[in-house]
Amino acid sequence: MHFSADEDFALQLDAEDPLRDFREKFCLPLGKDGKPLIYFAGNSLGLMPKSARAIVEEELDNWATLGVDAHNATGTPWYTYHEALREPTARLVGAKPLEVICMNSLTVNLHLMMATFYRPTKSRFKILMEEPAFPSDTYAIKTQIAHHGLAPRDALVLARPSNGEFTIQTEDIVDLIEKHADQLAVVMFAGVNFFTGQLFDIKRITAAAQAGGIVVGFDLAHAVGNAPLKLHDWNVDFAVWCSYKYLNAGPGAVAGAFVHERHATNTKLPRFAGWFGNDPNTRFRLHLEPEFIPVASADGWQISNPPIFSMAPLRASLAVFDEAGGMEPLRAKSTRLTSYLEFLLTEIGSKKFTVITPRNPDERGCQLSILAHEHPKELLRELETAGVKCDFREPNVIRVAPTPLYNTFHEVWRFTRTLAQHQ
Numbered sequence: 001m002h003f004s005a006d007e008d009f010a011l012q013l014d015a016e017d018p019l020r021d022f023r024e025k026f027c028l029p030l031g032k033d034g035k036p037l038i039y040f041a042g043n044s045l046g047l048m049p050k051s052a053r054a055i056v057e058e059e060l061d062n063w064a065t066l067g068v069d070a071h072n073a074t075g076t077p078w079y080t081y082h083e084a085l086r087e088p089t090a091r092l093v094g095a096k097p098l099e100v101i102c103m104n105s106l107t108v109n110l111h112l113m114m115a116t117f118y119r120p121t122k123s124r125f126k127i128l129m130e131e132p133a134f135p136s137d138t139y140a141i142k143t144q145i146a147h148h149g150l151a152p153r154d155a156l157v158l159a160r161p162s163n164g165e166f167t168i169q170t171e172d173i174v175d176l177i178e179k180h181a182d183q184l185a186v187v188m189f190a191g192v193n194f195f196t197g198q199l200f201d202i203k204r205i206t207a208a209a210q211a212g213g214i215v216v217g218f219d220l221a222h223a224v225g226n227a228p229l230k231l232h233d234w235n236v237d238f239a240v241w242c243s244y245k246y247l248n249a250g251p252g253a254v255a256g257a258f259v260h261e262r263h264a265t266n267t268k269l270p271r272f273a274g275w276f277g278n279d280p281n282t283r284f285r286l287h288l289e290p291e292f293i294p295v296a297s298a299d300g301w302q303i304s305n306p307p308i309f310s311m312a313p314l315r316a317s318l319a320v321f322d323e324a325g326g327m328e329p330l331r332a333k334s335t336r337l338t339s340y341l342e343f344l345l346t347e348i349g350s351k352k353f354t355v356i357t358p359r360n361p362d363e364r365g366c367q368l369s370i371l372a373h374e375h376p377k378e379l380l381r382e383l384e385t386a387g388v389k390c391d392f393r394e395p396n397v398i399r400v401a402p403t404p405l406y407n408t409f410h411e412v413w414r415f416t417r418t419l420a421q422h423q
């Protein structure tokens with residue numbers, strides 16, 4: 001891709017952007033000057049689709065006017081509300097509809113998947129994960145290990161960047177899997193690392209783990225809605241994600257889980273059960289049918305009835321993804337947007353900043369993690385003053401995530417101009 005540092009060039013890229021009208025579909029938070037902030041924090045909390053308000057109000061109205069009858073009302077009855085999310089979700093993660101379920105929140109889903117897939121034996125009891133991982137995942141995995149009466153120091157294998165590096169080579173991950181193959185029960189990796197923005201080779205990690213007879217799962221919090229996914233074809237065993245980051249479904253919105261067809265249809269797999277994982281034909285026989293009969297799909301891991309008010313905005317948001325044509329056109333713009341950001345950062349010079357995210361667009365999503373060599377806290381303040389919303393990780397990393405649905409090339413240009421002025 002050929003880029004230029006001129007402002008006109010940024011404006012030209014925006015004019016040529018086939019997705020430029022999608023920005024209009026989102027509520028853009030305003031700065032003190034009344035102008036939209038340069039919102040690069042979609043990796044933390046995605047912006048609200050304007051269509052979310054009406055869809056939530058519709059359910060408030062249903063509650064107000066129908067009460068309990070809204071469970072079986074026409075339209076999108078609450079009783080089966082999760083089904084409205086199934087197909088668009090499956091499209092986003094490259095799954096068959098029966099392999100996905102929207103339920104709970106992310107860390108809860110991770111625990112539920114581990115309850116099924118982490119079955120340590122005397123010889124196979126280890127879990128491999130990356131470091132640094134998102135803290136919640138580390139807490140979850142360590143307590144899963146302890147829950148089975150094992151010690152994390154014996155059972156946890158960590159894949160770390162080599163000395164002096166920030167990202168992890170796929171070869172090193174594969175080597176580590178092979179080294180511990182006989183003892184590993186589960187490989188549990190991120191799709192995109194929250195800190196560095198590195199997109200891992202899900203297909204290769206999956207193949208390497210399964211060659212050793214190891215179950216493999218992914219936390220796709222920073223990957224879903226950001227990078228193209230083919231979970232079914234890649235043969236991933238299970239995956240979990242949240243939907244308030246790149247999926248723009250709002251704070252604490254319902255999360256998702258993927259269970260590969262070969263497991264999803266296996267009703268013999270152990271799991272933590274609740275009535276909504278039960279066969280709908282016998283679900284309401286309550287005291288008459290005390291035996292749990294799981295649905296032969298990812299629905300069999302659902303425990304409770306669907307949280308309507310946290311699902312409604314996700315419906316609105318998934319419709320926007322579909323309208324944009326799915327991940328392919330979004331990824332095409334995203335790759336340009338982030339490569340343009342990288343180009344402009346390189347123009348400023350590497351003395352001030354180091355991008356710790358991989359340079360290869362195939363090894364990252366939209367986020368760049370920028371290590372500021374000098375006065376990082378002052379820089380953060382300068383960015384805030386300039387109307388940039390991004391985030392900061394101690395001691396000196398600024399994470400910026402220009403997203404293809406609502407960010408522009410001109411915003412990227414303005415952002416880097418602020419960086420260039422930093423002393």
Ligand SMILES: *Cc1c(COP(=O)(O)O)cnc(C)c1O
Pocket residue numbers: 105106107108134136137190194219221222242
């Ligand atoms: C955002 C994020 C979480 C947050 O977990 P919740 O259960 O949704 O609060 C967990 N893990 C990763 C990797 C994340 O990026």
